[in-house]
Amino acid sequence: MLTSTHVPGGPAWLDLGTPDIDAAVAFYGGLFGWEFRSAGPDAGGYGFFLKDGKAAAGLGPLMEEGSRPSWTVYFRTEDADATADAVQRAGGSVRFPPMDVLTAGRMAGFTDPAGAEFAVWQPGDTDGLEAVNDPGSVSWIELYSTDAAAATEFYRKVFGWDTRDMGMGEGLSYTIAGPAGGGEKRMHGGLMQLPEENMQRGSTSEWHPYFEAENCDTTLARAEELGATTIVPAMDAAGVGRLAMVLDPFGAPFAVIRSAVH
CATH class of the missing domain: 3.10.180.10 (2,3-Dihydroxybiphenyl 1,2-Dioxygenase, domain 1)
Structure with a gap:
């Protein structure tokens, strides 16, 4: 969140x-x-x-x-x-x-x-986002990177982020990031290495948002009805929630999630 x-x-x-x-x-x-x-x-x-x-x-x-x-x-x-x-x-x-x-x-x-x-x-006069974490608003951000280690070091230098590496099994890792000095209660996103097979298929580094949903599967079905293309079907992530990723009708990627913790 x-x-x-x-x-x-x-x-x-x-x-x-x-x-x-x-x-x-x-x-x-x-x-x-x-x-x-x-x-x-x-x-x-x-x-x-x-x-x-x-x-x-x-x-x-x-x-x-x-x-x-x-x-x-x-x-x-x-x-x-x-x-x-x-x-x-x-x-x-x-x-x-x-x-x-x-x-x-x-x-x-x-x-x-x-x-x-x-x-x-x-x-200035506009502070920023007003709706976050509730259904229909952003609740997480994530970077898929062709060089996650270099990207993590870059964002640490630029923003002073605190980061924490999380093992995902099968040789995969996931880095959680948050503002300097915030600790675990101030995390806002994740950084993940793109698998080699994805890069060979042309995947490039990108940030994308996760939007909170009352029900991941229902929201995914509705997105498809409206013209989205599913690229990651709905799946459960232990301790995280149920999530899916789509491309909107013009190809912009985003994810939907029913977070495990609200």
Whole structure:
């Protein structure tokens, strides 16, 4: 569960880049009951997904040349410019430099050394996510990486994350991460090495969100009805919950989960 959304280094925001705003609104509205509110005529089509009136995520058109439909995770920072410097010192790259979003805050986009894209949010008038952990809102984030060890070290350097390695059996490992000094009660995500067979099939490094569900199987079935493609069928993970992963109708990956602990 997300317990660090208002802490530096924790997930602060989440948005979807898509080629069809109206179709995305219909899909996610039908799946999670989200409503869409435009950010206004000067926002370039950007707007907000609301769950019971609270900001659950953002939505906008694809803006970068060659970009593909995907969810972007934003981590909270107190100084976006300093974080941009830290990213480059740690071996990452800047996709777009720090920029002001009117008076809402300051943002920047980066790529880690293994190729996963992410962003940061320096709050102004807009603090960040309002709906988390409840059904229909994000409750976990996860990185699949072509080099999980290097990625873990990178995020430690940039955000000072505390990390803890967890054995998964069969030679697999999973790293749990949270903001510096938060301990086990302040964990927000996981990092996992992509298996060799996945990389041979073309899988690349990526962050993706987990959205909480009242019932994983029912939500998965509904996603398929609305045009999603299942890539990981519903399965139980001991101590974690029941989860599944899909591609939305345009290919953006995300997961749904009925968490074991609420």
